[in-house]
Amino acid sequence: MTQVPSAGFIKHPPLPTLHPNDACARYRIHHHAQTHPATVRNNNNNNNNNNNNNQPASAKEPEMKAKVLVLYYSTYGHTEHLANAIADGARSAGAVATVKRVPELMPPEVAKQAGAKTEQAAPVAHPDELADYDAIIIGSPTRFGRISAQVANFLDQTGSLWAGGKLIGKVGGAFVSTASQHGGAETTLFSILTNLMHHGMITVGLPYAFGGLTRMDEITGGAPYGATTLAGADGARQPSENELAGARFQGRHIAEVATTLLRGRNQ
Numbered sequence: 001m002t003q004v005p006s007a008g009f010i011k012h013p014p015l016p017t018l019h020p021n022d023a024c025a026r027y028r029i030h031h032h033a034q035t036h037p038a039t040v041r042n043n044n045n046n047n048n049n050n051n052n053n054n055q056p057a058s059a060k061e062p063e064m065k066a067k068v069l070v071l072y073y074s075t076y077g078h079t080e081h082l083a084n085a086i087a088d089g090a091r092s093a094g095a096v097a098t099v100k101r102v103p104e105l106m107p108p109e110v111a112k113q114a115g116a117k118t119e120q121a122a123p124v125a126h127p128d129e130l131a132d133y134d135a136i137i138i139g140s141p142t143r144f145g146r147i148s149a150q151v152a153n154f155l156d157q158t159g160s161l162w163a164g165g166k167l168i169g170k171v172g173g174a175f176v177s178t179a180s181q182h183g184g185a186e187t188t189l190f191s192i193l194t195n196l197m198h199h200g201m202i203t204v205g206l207p208y209a210f211g212g213l214t215r216m217d218e219i220t221g222g223a224p225y226g227a228t229t230l231a232g233a234d235g236a237r238q239p240s241e242n243e244l245a246g247a248r249f250q251g252r253h254i255a256e257v258a259t260t261l262l263r264g265r266n267q
């Protein structure tokens with residue numbers, strides 16, 4: 001696994017003490033306190049009327065690892081390649097990263113005719129499982145400057161998660177592949193990010209602390225809104241070292257933010 005430098009400047013201020021009537025506090029209590037080991041332990045202690053609770057919580061806490069889902073669709077493998085690099089970056093920050101893909105919608109004969117890469121190692125995700133992660137990073141090849149139908153179809157099945165506020169406060173990010181340099185990478189990134197914001201997620205991009213964003217000595221993808229790659233008109237170009245470094249940086253950065261939030265919410 002490639003080592004990815006930390007963004008370094010992630011020095012989050014301590015979280016404020018929230019009033020119990022505050023919506024965020026309610027969220028924190030609802031989503032985290034019930035399952036937090038300290039809460040479960042304390043509840044057990046209370047239920048058993050056992051006062052053996054003098055030990056500082058931290059002495060018994062398991063290490064908190066953010067769960068990161070890298071979810072993508074890829075017809076020819078470029079977005080898949082970025083997805084794996086993002087997961088590597090997240091793992092380098094100590095997160096547990098899972099790579100999954102959304103279901104293909106093209107009939108098999110059409111996919112074959114299009115020369116699609118039908119064999120991809122990542123298992124297919126179910127919309128309901130999004131609630132299980134602390135961070136969700138979604139990737140798509142561009143289609144006319146916007147998200148692919150496969151990813152949109154998957155997200156269209158998250159209505160009940162949205163209605164239940166299940167993704168509120170989770171960290172989200174986006175990454176894309178385009179054929180051409182100005183073929184709509186940024187509009188496609190935003191067509192993913194809007195979905196995440198409707199879900200109440202905290203969107204995180206690829207900061208300029210990743211110096212590869214400002215390279216002028218080679219043609220390269222990469223945007224402050226998320227990692228990108230260029231496939232070329234015939235799909236022959238593969239993600240460059242710079243683009244993969246950007247993807248790893250984004251994965252690490254999002255994992256660091258998610259871990260910081262997780263620890264803060266469980267204090």
Ligand SMILES: Cc1cc2nc3c(=O)[nH]c(=O)nc-3n(C[C@H](O)[C@H](O)[C@H](O)COP(=O)(O)O)c2cc1C
Pocket residue numbers: 073074075076077078079080140141142143144145146177178179180181182183184231235
């Ligand atoms: C219907 C369709 C529309 C596309 N629209 C665009 C586009 O607007 N801009 C662009 O640069 N590439 C466009 N492409 C090219 C794909 O984005 C390219 O094949 C993809 O980035 C490769 O990624 P993948 O290997 O993960 O599928 C389009 C491809 C298809 C099939």
